[in-house]
Amino acid sequence: MIKECYLGIDVGSISTKGVIIDKNNKIIHSSYLWTEGNPMEAVKRVINNLENDLECTNIAIMGVGVTGSARRLIGSMVGANMVKNEITAHAVGTLSIFPDVKTIIEIGGQDSKIIILEDGIVNDYAMNTLCAAGTGAFLTSQGKRLGIPIEKFGEIALNSSQPVGIAARCTVFAESDLVHKMQAGYKREDIIAGLCDAVVNNYLNNVARGKKIKPPIVFQGGVSKNKGVIKSFERALNEKIYVDKQGHLMGALGIAILSKNNSLGKLFSFKITTEHFETKGHTCPRCPNHCELISIYKNNMLIDKWGNRCDRGLE
Amino acid sequence: MNKKIIAFPHLANYHVPIEYLLKHLIDCEVMKVPPITKRTIDLGSKYSPEFVCMPFKYNLGNFIEALELGANVLMQAGGGCRYGYYAEVQKQILEDLGYNFEFYALVESDKIAIMTIYKVLKSLNPKLKMFKYLYYLAITFKMIHYMDKIDVYIRKNIGFEVISNSFDNLLKEMLKEFSKTKGFFHLAKIYRKYFRLFRKIEINKPKKVLKIGIIGELYDIMEPFSNHNLEKMLAKMNVEINRYTNVTYLVITKRFKIKKMLKTCGKYCKYPIGADGMDNVANAITLALEGYDGLIHIKPFGCTPEIGAMHILNKVSEDYKIPILYFTFDAQTSIEGIRTRLEAFYDMIKMRRSK
Numbered sequence: 001m002i003k004e005c006y007l008g009i010d011v012g013s014i015s016t017k018g019v020i021i022d023k024n025n026k027i028i029h030s031s032y033l034w035t036e037g038n039p040m041e042a043v044k045r046v047i048n049n050l051e052n053d054l055e056c057t058n059i060a061i062m063g064v065g066v067t068g069s070a071r072r073l074i075g076s077m078v079g080a081n082m083v084k085n086e087i088t089a090h091a092v093g094t095l096s097i098f099p100d101v102k103t104i105i106e107i108g109g110q111d112s113k114i115i116i117l118e119d120g121i122v123n124d125y126a127m128n129t130l131c132a133a134g135t136g137a138f139l140t141s142q143g144k145r146l147g148i149p150i151e152k153f154g155e156i157a158l159n160s161s162q163p164v165g166i167a168a169r170c171t172v173f174a175e176s177d178l179v180h181k182m183q184a185g186y187k188r189e190d191i192i193a194g195l196c197d198a199v200v201n202n203y204l205n206n207v208a209r210g211k212k213i214k215p216p217i218v219f220q221g222g223v224s225k226n227k228g229v230i231k232s233f234e235r236a237l238n239e240k241i242y243v244d245k246q247g248h249l250m251g252a253l254g255i256a257i258l259s260k261n262n263s264l265g266k267l268f269s270f271k272i273t274t275e276h277f278e279t280k281g282h283t284c285p286r287c288p289n290h291c292e293l294i295s296i297y298k299n300n301m302l303i304d305k306w307g308n309r310c311d312r313g314l315e
Numbered sequence: 316m317n318k319k320i321i322a323f324p325h326l327a328n329y330h331v332p333i334e335y336l337l338k339h340l341i342d343c344e345v346m347k348v349p350p351i352t353k354r355t356i357d358l359g360s361k362y363s364p365e366f367v368c369m370p371f372k373y374n375l376g377n378f379i380e381a382l383e384l385g386a387n388v389l390m391q392a393g394g395g396c397r398y399g400y401y402a403e404v405q406k407q408i409l410e411d412l413g414y415n416f417e418f419y420a421l422v423e424s425d426k427i428a429i430m431t432i433y434k435v436l437k438s439l440n441p442k443l444k445m446f447k448y449l450y451y452l453a454i455t456f457k458m459i460h461y462m463d464k465i466d467v468y469i470r471k472n473i474g475f476e477v478i479s480n481s482f483d484n485l486l487k488e489m490l491k492e493f494s495k496t497k498g499f500f501h502l503a504k505i506y507r508k509y510f511r512l513f514r515k516i517e518i519n520k521p522k523k524v525l526k527i528g529i530i531g532e533l534y535d536i537m538e539p540f541s542n543h544n545l546e547k548m549l550a551k552m553n554v555e556i557n558r559y560t561n562v563t564y565l566v567i568t569k570r571f572k573i574k575k576m577l578k579t580c581g582k583y584c585k586y587p588i589g590a591d592g593m594d595n596v597a598n599a600i601t602l603a604l605e606g607y608d609g610l611i612h613i614k615p616f617g618c619t620p621e622i623g624a625m626h627i628l629n630k631v632s633e634d635y636k637i638p639i640l641y642f643t644f645d646a647q648t649s650i651e652g653i654r655t656r657l658e659a660f661y662d663m664i665k666m667r668r669s670k
Contacts, residue, residue: 069651087659121670122663124638127656210629288354309544309650 003059007268008256009046009078010089010249011039011068014109014136015222017252018046020054020061025096025257029053030249039070040077044273047078051270061268065089065259067251069110076296076304077277081266082259086251091115091122093254094218097244102214105233105241106250107203107223109136114208126207134202136223138171142178142195146188150226153192157228160193168201196228200236215239220247275299284308319343319417319439322381323390324374325351327537328462329562331490336455340448341440343388348381351540355380360646362408368397369615369645370534373541375405382414388439392421394533394565396590396620454502456567458493461506463561465489468513470557474550475520485512525664528602529558530595531613532621535644536560542613542642543650545657549611552661557607559598560591569594583627592620596627603635608664610637616645638663 003022010017012035019030031049035042065082066075067089075083094104095117104115112134116124128134136150143150157163164186167173174195181191217239223229224247233241246253276299284291284307293307321337323330325348334345349355351373359376378389389409391402402420409416419435429452437443465486473482489509496502527549535541536558546556564572573587576597583600587593599610612628614621625641632639640660642653 069655084662085655085658087655088662119670121666122659123667125659125663127652288352290353 004062005059006256006260007047007050007061007064008089008252008254008259009043009064009066009068009074009080010086010251010255011035011043011066011070011074012108012110012222012251013069015248016042016046016068017249018043018050019249019252019256020050020059021253021256021260023260025253025260027246027249027253028059030246030252032248035070039074040277040279043074043077047270048273051273061270063259063262063266064268065255065257065262067255072306073279073294073296077298078268078272079266080259081264082255082262084255084258087113087115087122087125087127089251089254089258090220091117091254092257093250093252094220095120096253096257097246097250098216098218098242101216101218101242103217105203105208105217105219105224106221107135107199107219107229108221109140111135112203112207112221114203114211114213116211116214124211126209126211128203128207134168134199134206136221138174139195139199139223139226139229142175145175145178146182146192148188148192153196154225154227154229156189157193157196157226158231160187160189162190163193163197163232164190166191166194166198168198168205174198193228193232196226196232197236199223199229200232204236213237213239216242218242218244218247220244220250222248224248319388320346320386321388321390322346322348322378322386324348324377325538326534326562327539328486328490329459329537331494332455332458332462335458335494335496336451337436339451340436340443343439346381346384346386348377348386349384351377351538356646362412364404366617367404368617369541370398370532370538371401371405372646373534373538374401375408378405378409379412382409382416387415388417388419390419390421390435394590396618398590454496454499456563457499457502458496459566460563461502462490462493463563465506465509465513466561467557470546470550471555472516472518472520473547474553474555475518475524477517477519481516482513485509485516524553524555525609525661525668526555526557526607527664528598528607528610529556529613530560530598530602530610531642532615532618533560533565533591535613535615535618537562541615542644543653545611545613545642545653548654548657549661552658554661557602559601560594565591583631584624588620588623590618590620592624595621595624596631599628599631599637599639600635603631603637607637608668609660610639611642611660612639613642613644616643638667 005020005022008019014035016035017032020028022028029050031046033045064078064080066080067084067086071083090106094101102117106113111128113127115122140150143153164181167177219241224243230241230243278297280295282293284293291308295305296303321343337345355376356372358379359372363372363375393399393402406418421432421435433448469482476482492505529536549556576594579597579600584593584596602610628639
């Protein structure tokens, strides 16, 4: 018998995530890889990975959902039946695993958000809009400066007994503070633990400002893989922080569930990986607004176009 | 001297009544200032102090574009916050840039006063009679009043139009006729005609719809370019929109409503906090009591009265259980972040409604 499944894709700035779920919202297969600045290629690779995993099982993908910052582009590329923002997708995904979650902390590569839930519905949310100091990109760049791969960051931070204080207000200040602490001869693990604290403080002071953080708290996004940051959060909030093994896939899981719930299903074929997609950008010369128009071509056929802000329509 | 060409900054569609007023009172040309585009805001930001609020940059951009096209008389209004200083500072900046022009500020202290405007117009047209001035001023106010009334209907229903752009196209037609008004009766006739036409536009509106109220700083919520057509984006999500701030309110009804609004605010805000800060708290409470699903608060970066109001609004949001989404705009024109947060807000209030 053919099993009905749904595909969820979350295209972030740093990483691209794909999951295939069954009818009971269980993840059957997942793939996680770097976007590397090329979301279309990344999605093809994710779909390829998933296809290879599936080879022997007999399933049909009944619908595709796309979320993340490249959702519109990828949505028209794969012919998604559900294209939604990350906040809703993360909330839905997390609720399917932690039904009574009250606070979702999400720190990704380029942005961070907080989602406050009450009785299983989103009650309030915020996204960072100002600065990348409280995100994964900041940790990665500082890791490079210290010569430590980001994967080992957490382990090293846990060894510290006395994290040093690092200014958390702004990336630039944090960086000069860090250099100073390095030159002053502080231990490396203390500096790294200090960086984790800085990310947490920045998060609590910027994104979560004015929000009531109530337990149970779930922490997700790429940075949730970092044990040092988890510990810093526990210290700062005095609460247990739940981190799911699949925390980085929550957005993809959520959008797959939303795609499943959308009655307009659309059979998806893996052939997409062999098709040729191309985007062309050009600036509309008709008025001083200079709208940047993007067109997507599938095998040299125009399939979608957007970017103008007037009623003139797209030609 | 050459013929005088008057220009004033844009604010949504209000150039129609103001142009009408000036045309009838002064013997000179009123320029159609080019519509706000990215160039306007680029020019404005380039010559503005960096941390000035955003409407200043838009207005300055409008002035520069108008001067480039040959305007030589500029007019600027003012209000009860930094807006009150716009005229002086902009005049100085434009003079430093080397333009030749006359500049008139229509404000003294912080109120738009009828006598001040009269004096300014009189100096431009010495033959102007008080009676004539009052007559056309009254027509202009009536026109603004009618426009705002139609706008309320549009905001409530545009999200449900069957044929896209039918509301916008009719509005354009109406404004065109308004600009050719011959007198009070004619104006009322045009209004009644379009009142009927707007109600004839086919809409597909379910009984229970999501309702969002918009509050915030006056320029940012009234000028669609400055808020990235936020109201249109919302309308496309099939939402009914309401906002109390419009020119009728700011110029006429506000002064009679302050006491009542303070009463509505109760313990949340006990005295006016500058510009429309207190008004927005009162409006938020009113909208919450009317059963609106959510509020959107918009302000330009660094708007002091609204920053004051935001902290009070947080409390209102908590006590009245109404979610509020805050937007801060500056000269940037990227739209993706706004769309994401708006979508999430819509999903959120929809989920709340279904509970």
